[in-house]
Amino acid sequence: MTFDVAAVRREFPILSEIIDDRPIHYLDNGASAQTPLAVLDAVRRYETTSRANVLRGVHRLAERATELYEGARADVARFLGVQPMEIVFTGGCTAAINLVAHSYGQLLKRGDRVLISELEHHSNIVPWQMLRLRSGIELDALPVTPDGRIDLAALPKLITPETRLISLVHVSNVTGALLDVRKVVEAARTVGAKVMLDGAQRAPHGPLDLPSLGVDFYVLAGHKCYGPNGIGALWARSELLEAMPPFMGGGSMIARVTLAETTFAPPPRRFEAGTPPIGPAIGLGAACRWMAGLDWSAAHDHQMGLVQRVLDGLQDIEGARILGPASLQNRYPVVSFVLDGVHPHDVAQTLDSFGVAVRAGHHCAQPLMDRFDLDGTTRASMAPYNDTGDIDALLTGVRHAANTLR
Ligand SMILES: Cc1ncc(COP(=O)(O)O)c(C=O)c1O
Known part of the structure; x- marks a missing residue:
């Protein structure tokens, strides 16, 4: 069954915000996800009635x-x-x-x-x-x-x-x-x-x-x-x-x-x-x-398709390395990567200039960073409302960071 991502996106008003003339490609769901109208309405109903x-x-x-x-x-x-x-x-x-x-x-x-x-x-x-x-x-x-x-x-x-x-x-x-x-x-x-x-x-x-x-x-x-x-x-x-x-x-x-x-x-x-x-x-x-109420089988396939797109895209960018499973098996839509020679904060800042929100740093997992001898990673984490446009913006930004910051 296909997943109607456009319909899901319409339930999240923040996704159509424009900030500084740029749309929002929100790939920081692992930190905090966005909120649909159904939730906003329920809270408002309680507060007002x-x-x-x-x-x-x-x-x-x-x-x-x-x-x-x-x-x-x-x-x-x-x-x-x-x-x-x-x-x-x-x-x-x-x-x-x-x-x-x-x-x-x-x-x-x-x-x-x-x-x-x-x-x-x-x-x-x-x-x-x-x-x-x-x-x-x-x-x-x-x-x-x-x-x-x-x-x-x-x-x-x-x-x-x-x-x-x-x-x-x-x-x-x-x-x-x-x-x-x-x-x-x-x-x-x-x-x-x-x-x-x-x-x-x-x-x-x-x-x-x-x-x-x-x-x-x-x-x-x-x-x-x-x-x-x-x-x-x-x-x-x-x-x-x-x-x-x-x-x-x-x-x-x-x-x-x-x-x-x-x-x-x-x-x-x-x-x-x-x-x-x-x-x-x-x-x-x-x-x-x-x-x-969501069809999670379709939503999961949709999100894992996005993960595959990220993994494939990063493979073509020189110096990009994944921290995590290389395949889709037994994994969820969180992808961490490093760009050799570029600090994750600089990658995230470049991505922000492309309208892409990600998380960079140690992700409150310093023992894991120590295990891999890293200061931090850049992390893209997905939700059902993300689409290929978000992933393509991410990859364009990472490519730009690789070409200009190294
Ligand atoms: C795996 C994991 N555990 C715990 C937490 C902490 O959650 P909270 O900050 O909502 O207490 C987070 C937040 O990033 C998390 O990703």
Whole structure:
């Protein structure tokens, strides 16, 4: 089935903006994706017809707001194939991983081990290092293969009877590599370890069925899923949420407070202290509904066609090298490359003059940059609304950078 990219583009008003006489070729979706009218409308509707705090008021606006907020939780749950009460709204992926590191982390003791990889975003490294300082856990890291995948051949060596949690990126924000989740889950089960996936770059590419993946925790960020900023979600199996102590204390997360002690509300409220980001949560729910309505098989083929166009185009540019899988197998539409002799920031600046928005730098993955002895890369990351015009503008810009900056 063909994919009607023009129709999708029409849902994203920002894509027809002209800035400094140049159109926008937005290839920085891995940082933050753009937002469709359906999401903007849902947030506006809440703000103009139902704005109130949630879970506390008895008046009609508060009831409406609570209904929308809990409806959004159900939308996120449906998108992930799980139960609404297993979804905790957070500030984003970083906040969700920190929540797990603090709450689940309290269940870990000195000598327990957490396994991550060299491919992780800093948000899946630093919280574990901080937990190591707080409670004396040990941190291990899987290496990365030359083509930018987590090297799962090292699993038997790095999983030990003390490994309690394996926390890995589902799709790399640098190389686009897709994790072989089944292998990880199988290995984890041999020692009874839990598995958490950082879904920041996978969730924007279509619905998931988390129970069949066999993992225990999953995190995603609203702003990468065509939703608002400042919102994200943590999914965890209900028995894990039940066992986890709260991370932040305050209003809304309690059962009963006396000056002597507090008892806590059941999950997910136990983990949502204070007034949550209500409008953004409603926007994320709308984004999940929007994503669920897309033909992802066609959208994926469309995007992978764009990746192939980038890979082919870069091959013809002298000095351009890909960091990541060279084929389309088990990869998502994120392409990182270096242009020998040219700093990635200069490549990105040249691209901006061609109207092309990309990300350049270490992508919050400094251990990965160290692994490949790089300061950084230039990264093009795609969404269903990107088209061949975007890719051709990218390649024209890279060619220009190669010809003028070296
Ligand atoms: C793989 C990955 N994990 C985590 C994050 C952090 O997400 P956020 O900044 O929304 O907390 C990002 C953002 O770039 C990411 O790409």
